[in-house]
Amino acid sequence: MINGVIRMRRELMIRLLRSYLAGTIDDDIDKIPCQLRPRDMASTRCCPYKDRAIIKYRLMALLGAAWEDEQDESRPLRDYLRDALAAHARPARPLTVCGTGCSGCEDGKYQVTDACRACFARPCTYNCPTQAISFRSQRAHIDQDACKNCGKCMELCPFHAITRAVVPCEEACPVGAIRKNAAGVAEIDFTACIFCGKCFAACPFAAILERSELLNIVDDLQRGRKLVALVAPSAAGQFPGSIGQLFAAMAAADFSDVIEVAIGAEMTTAHEAAEYRERMAAGARLLTTSCCPAYVEAAKKHAHAIVPFISNTPSPMLYAAQIAREKHPDAAIVFIGPCIAKRHEATLHPGVIDWIMSFEELGALLAAKGIDVMSQPEWPMPRPAAASARHFARSCGVTEAVLKELAANTHDHDVEAKAEAVAVQGRVIDGITTKSVKQLQLYGLGKLPGNFLEVMACPGGCNNGPCSLSC
């Protein structure tokens, strides 16, 4: 659902790209903050000058730079642009927190709202374990020093008059990797971060930013470098028009070739099914999927017991990159999807994927180039991927594809194999949360049933990734 944060992010991308394509970016880039926030325009923050500063940091992130690394506040965006265009690798950390934009949201305090009627029952006062609630001027008051944040008052209030102030980024992070520092500004602990992007999607002040590779991609395209796009299965339904029209639009944007990552998903399915057979035959009790990089990171950092059960099968992105390299050995490869964690996965496999682009960034590139997806002809797909592989993008899709593969390799006369296929006890974790991280550990310890576990960090699957257009 569109909101001010998403709109500003997309508008800035389009503006930046238009200016780059017009060849005026050197002159334009430092003017953008003032153009977007003239001094007589109502400001979103305390004043237009702060709004402008934050726009500058957003542009820096679009150029791949991090707020945390800023040494000289007076450094113009033009210099960051130069650095970005000279870069040959993606930033090691895909996210940055713009401290200037962070509102330092108050920690989970309980507060009494105007809905309090100072009722006769007053269950809040009777049940508060620390007697933190008193009544003044016909309204309950919570003594914040005495309150232990147990939440009983909120639970018991018949008027729902008590609320808890949340810190959206902290609330969204399933692994406690984002916290406010001593200065009251949010900070990501990258030793704990799983790159799921939930904080990025949750921050209503847009303080959490993705470090983009967009300018590198468009610069390569403009210089005539051969670029092959690998498009994630979740592309279906992201843009108006058909997937074939989207591919045609990408060809019109000068990508040399467009390959469905779902073709790689077919290979992942075949190998994962084979790995399942082998592992079960060797006596293993569980195999989990490995295609969601945020899940793999969550396992490595927060649920060690499950790590030995993660499949060794490469992800659809890696298989698709292999196909692209064989077909176009001289091209740079760009993965396009809805996921922030893919940036991290690509960093773990140097030399496989050259650039990562989000669906939003692809949309901005097409918009900046004036390419209308809906008006494109159908792209002649050499071989459309199997429907089951295209369904990898939704929750349960991987399980369904693997089950189908196992059953396909099971002949009626082969009773044992048939039984084996039928004996698959599939389980799905649909979205990584604080609770599901604990479940992962329990699966690893053999305390939860199932021998094939699919894990998707985003509820509903990659279709709902943090950089999808449908969110």
Add this chain to the structure above:
Amino acid sequence: MSEKCMIKVEVCCGTTCFLLGARELLALADDPPAAWQGRVEVIATPCMDACNGNRFSGSPYVRINGTLLSGATRDLVEQRVNAIMAKPQPERSAEQ
């Protein structure tokens, strides 16, 4: 037998408008207000060419009975359409 004139709502689904909010406006086609039943036609169109230059800040664009509306939101479109519906409508014969 006669019927009221249909009100035509064209939602620009060019890439710029789609990115800047038209996706949400398409919900008006799938889930229109009950009062619009049989009175309002909502269709998706390619780029209306209104997003050139800096005018892309006005996206998403919607055309209501031929009049261009910039910065369209679901609320704004509903208001405009409801205002047209509230005006006395010329009747036209179904045979025409």
